[in-house]
Amino acid sequence: MNKSPNYTERKWWQDGIIYQIYPLTFADGNGDGIGDLQGITQKLDYLNDGNPDSKTSLGIDAIWLSPINKSPMADNGYDVSDYYDISAKFGTLKDFENLLVEAHKRGLKIILDLVVNHTSNQHSWFLESSSSKTNSKSDWYHWQDPNPDGSVPNNWLSYFGGSAWTFNEARQQYYYHTFNKNQPDINWQNLEARAEVFQIIRYWLDKGVDGFRLDASSVYSKDKYYRFNPMKFDAKDRNKYDNQHHLYNKNLPENHQIIKEIRSIIDEYEDRVLIGETFIDSSLYDSNSFYGVNNDELHLPFAFQFAMSPWYPGYLQRVIEEKELTIPNNARPTYFLDNHDLPRHLSRWIECSLCTNPLGIAQAAAAILLTVKGTPFLYYGQEIGMVDNEDIPEDKIKDRVVVKSDTEETPPTRDGARTPMQWDDSVHAGFSFGKDVEPWLPVNQDYKEVNVASELAQEESILNFYRRLIKVRKNSKALRQGNWYTLINYPYEHLAYIRESKDEKILMIINFSYEKEFVIDRDLETHDWRVLVSNVLEDNLIINLPQTLQPFEVSILRKE
Incomplete structure (x- = not known):
């Protein structure tokens, strides 16, 4: 990891x-x-x-x-x-x-x-391709003949709903569209x-x-x-x-x-x-x-x-x-x-x-x-x-x-x-x-x-x-480039993880709900931490790690 x-x-x-x-x-x-x-x-x-x-x-x-x-x-x-x-x-x-x-x-x-x-379907490529089976762009889209009973060539569906095939009168063929019928797919094999x-x-x-x-x-x-x-x-x-x-x-x-x-x-x-x-x-x-x-x-x-x-x-x-x-x-x-x-x-x-x-x-x-x-x-x-x-x-x-x-x-x-x-x-x-x-x-x-x-x-x-x-992100090499690793295993109502570069360690604490006890690695507790951004703590304070997380607390701390 x-x-x-x-x-x-x-x-x-x-x-x-x-x-x-x-x-x-x-x-x-x-x-x-x-x-x-x-x-x-x-x-x-x-x-x-x-x-x-x-x-x-x-x-x-x-x-x-x-x-x-x-x-x-x-x-x-x-x-x-x-x-x-x-x-x-x-x-x-x-x-x-x-x-x-x-x-x-x-x-x-x-x-x-x-x-x-x-x-x-109003692009000049498609207008030409759909005009006949013999034009210079006839194979620029996905064209297929109907089945003998006139039905669609296969069971492919449009992401927007319904069949992914629409019949074209001029060519007497179906063309394929992953999305809407107004959006015919390009044939990348051409x-x-x-x-x-x-x-x-x-x-x-x-x-x-x-x-x-x-x-x-x-x-x-x-x-x-x-x-x-x-x-x-x-x-x-x-x-x-x-x-x-x-x-x-x-x-x-x-x-x-x-x-x-x-x-x-x-x-x-x-x-x-x-x-x-x-x-x-x-x-x-x-x-x-x-x-x-x-x-x-x-x-x-x-x-x-x-x-x-x-x-x-x-x-x-x-x-x-x-x-x-x-x-x-x-x-x-x-x-x-x-x-x-x-x-x-x-x-x-x-x-x-x-x-x-x-x-x-x-x-x-x-x-x-x-x-x-x-x-x-x-x-x-x-x-x-x-x-x-x-x-x-x-x-x-x-x-x-x-x-x-x-x-x-x-x-x-x-x-x-x-x-x-x-x-x-x-x-x-x-x-x-x-x-x-x-x-x-x-x-x-x-x-x-x-x-x-x-x-x-x-x-x-x-x-x-x-x-x-x-x-804060722009000024932190750890947040832009450092490793990520978590400090807790779910399921919990909070996240705590570290971003770390060679010269910087950042601790992220995010509480998703009500007041929670915050149990953390003792090695981290032995250091002073500077508040970079928080919605409950004043920026630039030097603190020990909290024992309790406030409801919906978001705190970004840097090891001093």
């Missing part, structure tokens, strides 16, 4: 903090109610103004932008119709180039979402299509982007014989995606070769990063496999076990320990709590039986995320304690890609976790810089209290707690 950290040739993505922005709802710069690149540019100083002692900046190191390419927005940007252009909703290519310049001035990196498992994607990657790298997050990067490759997926032993609903073993349309060996080829392009450029979504139901082992045998695939593969854990210390500790035990040598773990596809963590966790203190939970979650061994990802708004908006009227819903099932009146939507960033207590939370313009999605009703401006002014706010944590 105590692997030696690699202190040589550290990269920014190993030590830095990456902040995901959903552009449609982050900041509206032109006053049309839709988030855009101008708005993001105008808010860069909030993210990082380049001053390590800033009183208003969050202090993150890189921005990951959800898709900004030209798109008909059937899946809110995850259906690209032109990889070389920017959606008019977000601005122009010149706006993006200006964002790059201004971000780099502040030391901020820019990471783009690269959606190349599939395109929009070398011309593959070369075109590689050209797109180089185009954006040449513009100066600092890396990519690969969307759905574990489903690029499909079985060339299109064999049926076997059903799980206890499956009762044969039409449910999770009831299949996805042996033939997910995580095939060829998938790793594709990512290796993408990585080789990334490595041609200095100091760039390759991040990947290894799909939401992959195991920790599967996610780790995407580092590559020789660390030659993804720099940072996403694993979802931590984000989808229940709010229970033993479970979270087990996930962290599993990562420590299974991650390849010299590889970097990733950790996140929220993203654009999941309900926000405070909405998931404040309903559990132990969760009677939302602020305490937010502080504890932030502390774990920013002190475990790995690269942390923040999702816009989590730093101010945003929760899901569960009261979006039916006529305001934007996320409509999930297929309605026989048992649901209304398909699920992810819009609740994508509502506008809450900047202040003015109209619509200042999303359009104070203008009375209705935003793309309704603002959460709690914006009068939960917003950046009011929390910056409150010393004990969750935003200022994040800012304190980030500053």
Whole structure:
């Protein structure tokens, strides 16, 4: 478990903090109610103004932008119709180039979402491919003849519900889509299509982007014989995606070769990063496999076990320990709590039986995320304690890609976790810089209290707690690079673990519930400890270890 950290040739993505922005709802710069690149540019100083002692900046190191390419927005940007252009909703290519310049001035990196498992069905590639069986791009997508009775070619299902096959009249064939029917999958076995994607990657790298997050990067490759997926032993609903073993349309060996080829392009450029979504139901082992045998695939593969854990210390500790035990040598773990596809963590966790203190939970979650061994990802708004908006009227819903099932009146939507960033207590939370313009999605009703401006002014706010944590992390080699090891065995209502480098030892104490006795290793008790960050102790105090933990106590202590 105590692997030696690699202190040589550290990269920014190993030590830095990456902040995901959903552009449609982050900041509206032109006053049309839709988030855009101008708005993001105008808010860069909030993210990082380049001053390590800033009183208003969050202090993150890189921005990951959800898709900004030209798109008909059937899946809110995850259906690209032109990889070389920017959606008019977000601005122009010149706006993006200006964002790059201004971000780099502040030391901020820019990471783009690269959606190349599939395109929009309005992309010129698909329009040509679907026009006939003999055109130059006829094999750029997955086409199959109907069965003799006209039915779909096999039992593959869409992640969004229903069959993964849609019939095309012009070709009299079915095409395959992992997700919505408006998102046909690219055939990566076609070398011309593959070369075109590689050209797109180089185009954006040449513009100066600092890396990519690969969307759905574990489903690029499909079985060339299109064999049926076997059903799980206890499956009762044969039409449910999770009831299949996805042996033939997910995580095939060829998938790793594709990512290796993408990585080789990334490595041609200095100091760039390759991040990947290894799909939401992959195991920790599967996610780790995407580092590559020789660390030659993804720099940072996403694993979802931590984000989808229940709010229970033993479970979270087990996930962290599993990562420590299974991650390849010299590889970097990733950790996140929220993203654009999941309900926000405070909405998931404040309903559990132990969760009677939302602020305490937010502080504890932030502390774990920013002190475990790995690269942390923040999702816009989590730093101010945003929760899901569960009261979006039916006529305001934007996320409509999930297929309605026989048992649901209304398909699920992810819009609740994508509502506008809450900047202040003015109209619509200042999303359009104070203008009375209705935003793309309704603002959460709690914006009068939960917003950046009011929390910056409150010393004990969750935003200022994040800012304190980030500053301590930046100044601690142990927290950025050191080993991790636990001090207790679950099940307990608290976590205690050490981060240790050659010259520094940091103790993390997090209590999940009521007052608890704190029994710790006697060797640790013999030392003085300096309080770096705490929600119950004064910063910079020199203390002995506490005998009792306060309810929802979060304390970060450094051995003196």
